[in-house]
Amino acid sequence: MDKNSNGYTFGFAIVMVIVVGSLLSLAAVSLKPFQQENIQKEKKQNILASINVVTSRSEADALFSEYVKKQVVINNQGEVVSEEDGSAFGIDVKKEYKEWKAGAREESKLNFPLFVCNKDGEDYYVVPMVGTGLWGPIWGFVSLKGDLNTIFGANFDHKTETPGLGAEIKESIFEEQFSGDQIYANGEVAFVIMKGGGGSDNPNGVDGITGGTITSKGVEEMLQRTFEVYKPYFEKIKS
Amino acid sequence: MADTAVVEKKAKEPLFSKKNRQLMVDPLDDQNPITVQVLGICSALAITTQAMNAVVMTISVMFVLMAGNVIVSLMRNGIPDRIRIIVQLVVVASLVILVDQVLKAFMYDVSKQLSVFVGLIITNCIIMGRLEAFALGNKPWPSLLDGFGNAVGYGAILIIVGVFREILGSGKLFGIALLGDAAEKTGLYGMGYMNNNLVILPPMALIFVGIIIWIQRARNKSLIEAH
Numbered sequence: 191m192d193k194n195s196n197g198y199t200f201g202f203a204i205v206m207v208i209v210v211g212s213l214l215s216l217a218a219v220s221l222k223p224f225q226q227e228n229i230q231k232e233k234k235q236n237i238l239a240s241i242n243v244v245t246s247r248s249e250a251d252a253l254f255s256e257y258v259k260k261q262v263v264i265n266n267q268g269e270v271v272s273e274e275d276g277s278a279f280g281i282d283v284k285k286e287y288k289e290w291k292a293g294a295r296e297e298s299k300l301n302f303p304l305f306v307c308n309k310d311g312e313d314y315y316v317v318p319m320v321g322t323g324l325w326g327p328i329w330g331f332v333s334l335k336g337d338l339n340t341i342f343g344a345n346f347d348h349k350t351e352t353p354g355l356g357a358e359i360k361e362s363i364f365e366e367q368f369s370g371d372q373i374y375a376n377g378e379v380a381f382v383i384m385k386g387g388g389g390s391d392n393p394n395g396v397d398g399i400t401g402g403t404i405t406s407k408g409v410e411e412m413l414q415r416t417f418e419v420y421k422p423y424f425e426k427i428k429s
Numbered sequence: 430m431a432d433t434a435v436v437e438k439k440a441k442e443p444l445f446s447k448k449n450r451q452l453m454v455d456p457l458d459d460q461n462p463i464t465v466q467v468l469g470i471c472s473a474l475a476i477t478t479q480a481m482n483a484v485v486m487t488i489s490v491m492f493v494l495m496a497g498n499v500i501v502s503l504m505r506n507g508i509p510d511r512i513r514i515i516v517q518l519v520v521v522a523s524l525v526i527l528v529d530q531v532l533k534a535f536m537y538d539v540s541k542q543l544s545v546f547v548g549l550i551i552t553n554c555i556i557m558g559r560l561e562a563f564a565l566g567n568k569p570w571p572s573l574l575d576g577f578g579n580a581v582g583y584g585a586i587l588i589i590v591g592v593f594r595e596i597l598g599s600g601k602l603f604g605i606a607l608l609g610d611a612a613e614k615t616g617l618y619g620m621g622y623m624n625n626n627l628v629i630l631p632p633m634a635l636i637f638v639g640i641i642i643w644i645q646r647a648r649n650k651s652l653i654e655a656h
Contacts (some may be wrong), residue, residue, distance in 0.1 A: 199509040224534035
């Protein structure tokens with residue numbers, strides 16, 4: 191057979207694509223459960239990190255069920271949608287945010303999960319959030335103290351922010367600034383990320399990242415938008 | 430297929446004949462892919478901040494290179510000339526996707542660290558270079574040895590650079606603190622030593638690779654190009 195004929199070349203290419211395609215899809219499908227488990231455990235680690243509990247991947251499951259006492263899902267009106275165990279954990283806020291941004295999901299159909307944790311006898315409320323940085327999505331978990339206003343801890347992550355600049359939002363030097371600051375002032379969301387001087391004397395602001403202004407503003411927008419949604423629910427459970 | 434019948438019977442070559450051993454040993458020194466052929470530099474710069482990353486990258490490249498070499502070598506008589514580069518790319522790309530998926534499933538932390546670089550194995554010139562230059566014209570066994578030799582030659586440089594960068598840059602080796610505790614000021618840090626953050630930056634890896642090339646050529650004069 192002529193190895194250089196058009197027919198042979200086409201045939202070879204077609205067979206190769208079919209073989210390679212089926213092998214890869216087989217691998218992807220069979221490895222999926224393991225990958226999903228890793229992602230779930232990382233989410234648990236991140237939730238725990240926002241209440242300053244540092245865990246390894248293997249302990250994540252046990253510690254998560256030890257600390258997280260209640261899971262709540264609310265809608266954008268602050269009304270409770272579900273309080274079942276595991277309901278909040280199953281919600282992929284990143285996916286919902288993407289759909290909402292693309293216009294595929296109405297704002298009233300969005301779910302807002304909340305994790306109520308108990309550590310050393312104190313209640314902490316962990317709020318997952320997602321927003322947009324300079325190059326791609328950013329997300330995080332912010333935990334509030336029992337007064338539903340003071341930030342206890344924060345944990346942020348990103349996908350594609352610039353190392354050394356925007357990517358610094360996941361470093362402890364940025365995250366530690368949040369602890370002790372307050373989200374609401376006079377019943378309104380007042381939290382800002384500012385340039386210089388935000389630091390210790392301003393209870394409603396933290397310093398942005400030098401050279402990472404757009405990412406810092408992304409974090410600010412994410413916090414303001416998310417806590418605006420939780421405000422009615424927080425007021426309800428406080429009274 | 431009548432023409433294949435006249436092939437005369439040759440004495441079977443031993444698995445580790447001198448020629449085959451040469452295939453594995455040459456890439457370690459005289460034909461080292463990084464220091465002599467200056468291929469695969471990008472990944473050597475990017476992932477050598479920690480020794481562990483260098484080891485995982487080496488293993489990944491070793492798998493892709495050996496498997497790719499064998500597969501292309503097995504298909505070498507059937508691959509149409511006109512699409513041979515595309516065929517090689519498809520083979521390499523699917524092996525890389527496989528490595529990426531396996532890392533994500535079983536070594537999640539490492540896969541997050543290496544993230545884009547595993548994907549970039551595809552662009553590693555060593556791999557396409559060996560497929561095109563060796564596997565396309567040789568039997569599977571020598572191709573396997575050639576892949577192994579080149580991956581080890583690549584990995585050796587990567588790991589040497591990784592070890593130096595991790596010790597000088599973070600005071601650790603494979604994540605274990607060697608020089609004392611930087612925060613507590615114990616060990617060497619107590620005597621005023623500080624981690625060299627410059628070493629963590631990618632350009633510094635180039636300097637390390639340069640030093641290795643210098644040492645190698647000082648020892649082995651045959652590598653110095655005549656002008």
